[in-house]
Amino acid sequence: MEFAQTLQQTALAKWIGESGSLLGYPLFLFLHTLGLATIAGLNAGIDLRILGMAPALKLAPMVRFYPVMWIAFVMTVVSGLALLIADATTKLGQPVFYVKLLLVFAAVITMQVMRRRVFDDPQLDDRPFTSTARTLAMTSLVLWIGATIAGRLIAYLY
Amino acid sequence: MTLSHVHLLLNHVPTVGTAIAIALLVISLIRRSDELKRVSLEVFFVIALLTLPAYTTGLAAQIQIQNRPGVSDVMIEAHEDAAIWAFAFMQLTGGFAWFALWKRRRGGLARGSMLAIVLLSALTMMMSARTANLGGEIRHPEILVGGEDVAAIEAALATNPPMITANQIGLLVTDRTWLWPAFESLHFIAMCLIFGVVLIANLRLLGLFKVWSFPAVHRLLPWAALGFAINMITGMMFMTGSPGMYADNTSFLYKLGCLMIAGLSLLYTTAFEGPWWVGAGQDAPRRVKLVGAAAIASWLGVMYFGRMLPFIGNAF
Numbered sequence: 001m002e003f004a005q006t007l008q009q010t011a012l013a014k015w016i017g018e019s020g021s022l023l024g025y026p027l028f029l030f031l032h033t034l035g036l037a038t039i040a041g042l043n044a045g046i047d048l049r050i051l052g053m054a055p056a057l058k059l060a061p062m063v064r065f066y067p068v069m070w071i072a073f074v075m076t077v078v079s080g081l082a083l084l085i086a087d088a089t090t091k092l093g094q095p096v097f098y099v100k101l102l103l104v105f106a107a108v109i110t111m112q113v114m115r116r117r118v119f120d121d122p123q124l125d126d127r128p129f130t131s132t133a134r135t136l137a138m139t140s141l142v143l144w145i146g147a148t149i150a151g152r153l154i155a156y157l158y
Numbered sequence: 159m160t161l162s163h164v165h166l167l168l169n170h171v172p173t174v175g176t177a178i179a180i181a182l183l184v185i186s187l188i189r190r191s192d193e194l195k196r197v198s199l200e201v202f203f204v205i206a207l208l209t210l211p212a213y214t215t216g217l218a219a220q221i222q223i224q225n226r227p228g229v230s231d232v233m234i235e236a237h238e239d240a241a242i243w244a245f246a247f248m249q250l251t252g253g254f255a256w257f258a259l260w261k262r263r264r265g266g267l268a269r270g271s272m273l274a275i276v277l278l279s280a281l282t283m284m285m286s287a288r289t290a291n292l293g294g295e296i297r298h299p300e301i302l303v304g305g306e307d308v309a310a311i312e313a314a315l316a317t318n319p320p321m322i323t324a325n326q327i328g329l330l331v332t333d334r335t336w337l338w339p340a341f342e343s344l345h346f347i348a349m350c351l352i353f354g355v356v357l358i359a360n361l362r363l364l365g366l367f368k369v370w371s372f373p374a375v376h377r378l379l380p381w382a383a384l385g386f387a388i389n390m391i392t393g394m395m396f397m398t399g400s401p402g403m404y405a406d407n408t409s410f411l412y413k414l415g416c417l418m419i420a421g422l423s424l425l426y427t428t429a430f431e432g433p434w435w436v437g438a439g440q441d442a443p444r445r446v447k448l449v450g451a452a453a454i455a456s457w458l459g460v461m462y463f464g465r466m467l468p469f470i471g472n473a474f
Contacts, residue, residue: 022466022469022470025469026465026466026469026470029465030461030462030465030466033346033349033461033465034458034461036346036350037349037350037353037354037461038353038354038357040350040354041350041351041352041353041354041355041357042354042357042358043354044350044351044354045354045355045357045358045378048378048381053377053378053381054374054375054377054378055377056371056373056374056377057370057374057375057377057378058369058370058374061367061369061370064366064367144350145347148343148346148347148350149343149347151346152339152342152343152346153339153343155339156339
């Protein structure tokens with residue numbers, strides 16, 4: 001894979017992957033973990049609420065999680081790109097890597113669909129949540145769990 | 159100060175500490191004092207928290223003194239095998255104590271919970287005492303009575319091995335190639351659950367989402383506790399499977415330190431008055447906000463030092 005090799009040979013990729021600096025690969029790994037914990041964690045909070053946990057908590061204010069989740073997503077993508085270019089020849093050849101990208105993509109789409117279909121309802125907390133909302137919540141949980149597992153397996157399934 | 163020394167200091171917590179906590183609990187029941195009951199539950203939780211570094215430093219102590227003359231490696235293993243049971247029951251006791259404290263906000267300390275904690279703590283005390291005694295026999299022959307000697311005890315252990323050894327538990331994760339990645343995945347999923355709830359709860363204390371009263375947010379805390387429990391269990395599996403990677407790993411020690419602060423902050427948000435009285439639309443007092451900030455910072459530390467295990471420490 002020439003493209004992968006070219007990527008991995010760039011100065012930036014070499015510094016990230018080979019410098020041994022804690023500000024390189026390790027830092028990007030941490031930022032990636034932090035981003036994932038933030039977006040998946042907050043999204044899980046929304047999902048659990050829709051599925052009935054903590055009923056005294058109004059759901060509508062959780063719409064303010066979205067800017068935080070998007071920032072976390074950007075951080076995860078940027079750090080993910082850094083991790084990718086440092087090891088492109090391996091990662092781009094791993095099927096589980098593409099499975100993870102697909103699952104993350106699907107989870108983020110679900111998150112955005114929820115933003116429109118659930119949070120745009122002005123009477124959200126005045127009546128029971130719709131079955132659409134509950135389906136989206138369940139789907140979101142399953143997709144984030146799947147993405148997390150796929151992500152972890154990148155280190156094992158070569 | 160070596161980690162062995164820290165172990166010798168901390169191992170008083172699950173032994174002497176549990177005895178004191180049980181005494182507090184009994185006094186609270188005799189005096190019918192709700193306040194004292196609450197304190198004894200909080201003490202059980204803190205003891206359970208501190209039992210984690212007590213166990214980990216034990217692994218470091220083992221690495222430091224094993225194979226030395228005058229030290230019985232068989233006794234060290236027997237001590238570790240007993241410690242794992244005591245640890246498990248200690249965490250169960252601490253977990254029940256936490257849950258009772260959480261539930262208290264919704265209708266008093268249920269009799270059932272208190273009974274369960276009395277029972278669990280008694281069992282924990284017995285196991286801790288046995289563990290401590292075996293620990294003493296590693297290097298303190300003066301505690302042996304009559305004609306006992308270490309060789310005889312070793313022989314007795316050989317003919318009557320314990321039901322489950324720490325070694326067997328460790329082999330579970332190292333023998334089956336799929337189990338370690340599976341537990342790691344679970345560890346990360348639970349991490350997301352913990353962090354999500356921690357962010358929501360503590361950002362409220364810091365002043366965001368004021369439309370929510372803190373009691374409403376309080377209902378989410380068991381999910382953080384569940385995540386904590388899952389990660390305690392999966393974490394123990396990793397430690398038992400590969401103790402050398404963690405026992406004297408600097409990053410792991412910092413992670414544990416952050417975990418202690420994180421655990422204490424969870425106790426504060428669950429059981430103390432400051433957070434509970436933050437109503438809808440209200441700003442929390444300064445000291446409550448401080449704990450909220452410390453909570454988020456400590457979990458960031460846990461995640462950072464966890465991720466740095468292979469880089470700052472010597473794992474993998």
